[in-house]
Amino acid sequence: MTKENAWQTCEKIFSQEPYPDGVFATNDTTAITILQYCREKGIRVPEQLKIVGYSNDPRTEIITPSITSVDQYPATMAERIVAALMELIQAKHPQAYRHSQEIIPIQLVERESSSGKNKTTKK
Incomplete structure (x- = not known):
């Protein structure tokens, strides 16, 4: 998940054919590094390789x-975590506190690196 690791991985992936036609990166730093690698090696994005961060x-x-990316709404996630922690702290019987599951919607923000377009899709 670092720039150096992403660069080394690109060297392995593109060391022999067939090359991938798309990459889903674990974070946007990796996606940006992949784009830089592609520029240096003459790989056209999105024509030859699509990138999603x-x-x-x-x-x-x-x-x-611009790079397509998944928005995971970190501010919303933080608010819900703090609310759950406050509820636990204020509970009269914290040992009886039940685990809860929170589902926070994500959003695919489509940009030029995957489709040549700029649009947003909620999931």
Whole structure:
């Protein structure tokens, strides 16, 4: 999940054919590094390789081509975690507190690196 690791992985992936036609990166730093690697090696994005990142880092929108990314709404996640912690702290019988599951919707923000378009899809 680092720039160095992403670069080394690209070297392995593109060391022999067949090359992938798309990559889903574990984070946007990795996705940006893949884009840099592709520029250096003459691999055209999105024509030859489509790239999707994860976390919707603001950098993904301003680079060219812009990178498709999954927005996971970290502020909403943080609010729900704090609310659950406060409930636990204030509980009269914390040992009886039950685990809960929170589902936070994600959003695929499609940009040029995967389709040549800019649009948003909620999941």
